[in-house]
Amino acid sequence: MKTAIATVSISGDFTEKLAAIAKAGFSGIEIFENDFLAFDGGPREVGRMVRDHGLEISLYQPFRDFEGMPEPQRQRGFDRAERKFDVMEELGTDLMLVCSNVSPISLGGIDRAAADFAELGERAQKRGLKVGYEALAWGRHVSDHRDAWEIVRRADHPAVGLVLDSFHTLARGIDPETIRRIPGDRIAFIQLADAPKIDMDLLYWSRHFRNMPGEGDLDVPAFMRAVMATGYTGVVSLEIFNDQFRGGSPKSIAIDGYRSLMNLMDGVRRDEPGVAIDIPDMPPRIEAGGIEFVEFTADEAEAEELGGLFTAMGFAKAGQHVTKDVTLYRQGEINLVVNTEREGFAHSAYLVHGTSVCDIGLKVEDAEATLTRARAMKVEPFEQPVGPGELKIPAIRGVGGGLVHFLDATSDLRNVWDVEFRTAEPVEASGDAGLTRIDHLAQTMNYEEMLTWALFYTAIFETRRTPMVDIVDPGGLVRSQAIETADGALRITLNGAENRKTLAGHFIAESFGSSVQHIAFQTGDIFATAERLKQAGFRPLAISQNYYDDLEARFGLEPDFADRLRAENILYDRDGEGGEYFQLYSPNYGEGFFFEIVERRGGYDGYGAANAQFRIAAQKRSLRPRGMPRG
Numbered sequence: 001m002k003t004a005i006a007t008v009s010i011s012g013d014f015t016e017k018l019a020a021i022a023k024a025g026f027s028g029i030e031i032f033e034n035d036f037l038a039f040d041g042g043p044r045e046v047g048r049m050v051r052d053h054g055l056e057i058s059l060y061q062p063f064r065d066f067e068g069m070p071e072p073q074r075q076r077g078f079d080r081a082e083r084k085f086d087v088m089e090e091l092g093t094d095l096m097l098v099c100s101n102v103s104p105i106s107l108g109g110i111d112r113a114a115a116d117f118a119e120l121g122e123r124a125q126k127r128g129l130k131v132g133y134e135a136l137a138w139g140r141h142v143s144d145h146r147d148a149w150e151i152v153r154r155a156d157h158p159a160v161g162l163v164l165d166s167f168h169t170l171a172r173g174i175d176p177e178t179i180r181r182i183p184g185d186r187i188a189f190i191q192l193a194d195a196p197k198i199d200m201d202l203l204y205w206s207r208h209f210r211n212m213p214g215e216g217d218l219d220v221p222a223f224m225r226a227v228m229a230t231g232y233t234g235v236v237s238l239e240i241f242n243d244q245f246r247g248g249s250p251k252s253i254a255i256d257g258y259r260s261l262m263n264l265m266d267g268v269r270r271d272e273p274g275v276a277i278d279i280p281d282m283p284p285r286i287e288a289g290g291i292e293f294v295e296f297t298a299d300e301a302e303a304e305e306l307g308g309l310f311t312a313m314g315f316a317k318a319g320q321h322v323t324k325d326v327t328l329y330r331q332g333e334i335n336l337v338v339n340t341e342r343e344g345f346a347h348s349a350y351l352v353h354g355t356s357v358c359d360i361g362l363k364v365e366d367a368e369a370t371l372t373r374a375r376a377m378k379v380e381p382f383e384q385p386v387g388p389g390e391l392k393i394p395a396i397r398g399v400g401g402g403l404v405h406f407l408d409a410t411s412d413l414r415n416v417w418d419v420e421f422r423t424a425e426p427v428e429a430s431g432d433a434g435l436t437r438i439d440h441l442a443q444t445m446n447y448e449e450m451l452t453w454a455l456f457y458t459a460i461f462e463t464r465r466t467p468m469v470d471i472v473d474p475g476g477l478v479r480s481q482a483i484e485t486a487d488g489a490l491r492i493t494l495n496g497a498e499n500r501k502t503l504a505g506h507f508i509a510e511s512f513g514s515s516v517q518h519i520a521f522q523t524g525d526i527f528a529t530a531e532r533l534k535q536a537g538f539r540p541l542a543i544s545q546n547y548y549d550d551l552e553a554r555f556g557l558e559p560d561f562a563d564r565l566r567a568e569n570i571l572y573d574r575d576g577e578g579g580e581y582f583q584l585y586s587p588n589y590g591e592g593f594f595f596e597i598v599e600r601r602g603g604y605d606g607y608g609a610a611n612a613q614f615r616i617a618a619q620k621r622s623l624r625p626r627g628m629p630r631g
C-alpha cells in the first residue's frame, strides 16, 4: 500500500520534514504549495531532494477557486492551472488537487463545473497529468463529496478523478457509507484526518484541530472501510492541519502518523470483508490483563526509604533477585520492585530522573505477539544483555523513555518471580492492609505529548480512551484522559501539564521528563485499609474540611457516613447509576510522586475527576522539600 503525508502536517523546514517523513516509513508526500513556495530552491531541486529521500511526490496541492467561475476569471483559472502543470512537471508529480471553489463570485451549477473539469482534464492529459476534485466542507456551492462525485462523473474524463478527505465528509456528518457507490477507479486520491469533536466553524476546526486517525473522535475507520470497499488501490495519505503539530517534533509527529495509518489499515483489513490491503501481517490489538509489576530505580538510601514506605502500606518484602540488587515487595496481586543496580537500564534511568518508576510490567496473553504488534506500530523494542539465570522478557520503550515489559502465562515468563527471585527468608511479617491489585497508573507528561502516548497505547492494546477532562490546579490546567480496557483490568491515566506551576508540571521539571507520578492501589474495603494503615504509621493527605461540607450536601450523604469520610480523609464520588468511588491519598514524596488507594463499588468506572482539584490543592499545601529524595 502506498502511504503519504502532506508536508503541511509536519513541523520544521522542508529538509527536516522530508527526513522525518522518510524515516517514519512513508512512500510519498503531498506537497503543500506554501511549503514549496517558501523553499529557496527550484522545483527540479525539490523533486530531486524528495527522491533522494526515497520518497515520491504523490500530489501537488491545493489549486483553489477554479470551477464555475464567470469570465474572465474562468480563463484565468486555466492559465493558472497551466503554470502549475509546468511546476508539476519539474517537480516530477502527476496529480494536482483542486479543492471546491469558495469564491463569492463563483456561479455554481453541476454541469458548468463538470464542463470546466472536462476541459481541465483535457489540458492535463495532454501533459500526462491528472487532476482530482475535493469538496471542502465550506465550499461555496460544493461542500459534499456526493456533489463533487457527480461533477467528476459528468466531467467523464480519464484525467479527472475524485479526492476524498475524511475530515470534510465526517465533519459535516455525511454518512461515509455513501462512498460505497463510487467506483474505486474514479477515486484519484484519499486524504485522511481525524479531529476531536468540537462545535465550531468548519474551516477553523479543519485548519487548526485536525489530528491523526485514532487521535480524534471522527469515525475514520468507517470512512476507510467504505473507501476500500470501492476497490480503490491508490495512495492513502494523511493531511493534518494542527497548530500543535506545527510546533512539535518532526520525527515524533511523522512516526505518530505512520503508526496511526498502520493501526487504521490493520483494523480495516480485519473489519471489511474481501478487501486486500498490502501492509505487513501483524497480530490484532493486544488484550492486556493488567499490571504485573512496577519497578522503581533508586540508590541504596532511597531504596531503604521506599521499602519503609511500602511496608507502612502493608507490603511484605517477598524476594531478592538471584544476581542483582533488586528487591521485590508484594501485597495481594501487586508486585513492586526496587532496583539499586549500578549498571543497566535502571541505573541510567536513575542518573537522569532520580528515584522514579523506570519500568512497568504488563500482563498479556502472548508476550512475543505483543512485541510483534508493537514493532508493526513502529515502536522500538528494548533489549539489554540478559544476566545468568534471567529470563529474556520482551520490552519496549514507553512514556518518557521508561520501559514496558510484557509477561505472559503461556511461556516461561509466567515463572519470572520464582526463577529470578529468591524468596526473602524469613518472609517479613506481613501487615497486609488489604490492597489487592493496581487500579491504575498515572503518567504525567507535557500536554503536547498526550496525543502521542494515547495513540501509542491504543494502537498496541485493545483499549479505549475516555473523554479528556480538565483538572484545575491552582497553578494552571492539567488535562487528563484514561486509556483503559473494557473490563478495567488495565487502566492508565495520562495527565498533560500545560505549565510548570502545576503539581504535574513541577513533577516533570524536577524529574527531568514524563513519568509515572502516582500509583493507585485497589482495596475491597477502604475503611478497613485506612484503619490498618493508620496503625502502621501511615499519615494520609489531609483534605480540606470545606470539601466534606460540600460533599454531604451534594450527594445528600448520611451525616455519620460523611463523618467517617472526613475522619479518614477519604474522597468520595458517585456516578449516575449509584456506583461509588473512594480515594485515599498518601502525602507527596520528593517532587510530587504519590500513592492513591481506591475502592470501587457498584461498577463505578471513572477516576474521581470531580475530586482532583481538591486533592491537588491539599497536595500543594503539603508539598515539602524532603521525603523521596532525588539524585
Ligand SMILES: O=C(O)c1ccc(O)c(O)c1
Pocket (backbone or CB within 6 Å): 061, 062, 097, 099, 134, 136, 165, 191, 206, 207, 239
Ligand atoms: O483548508 C484548506 O484550504 C484545504 C486545502 C486543501 C485540502 O485538501 C483541504 O482538505 C483543505
Ligand SMILES: [Mg+2]
Pocket (backbone or CB within 6 Å): 134, 165, 191, 239
Ligand atoms: Mg483535503
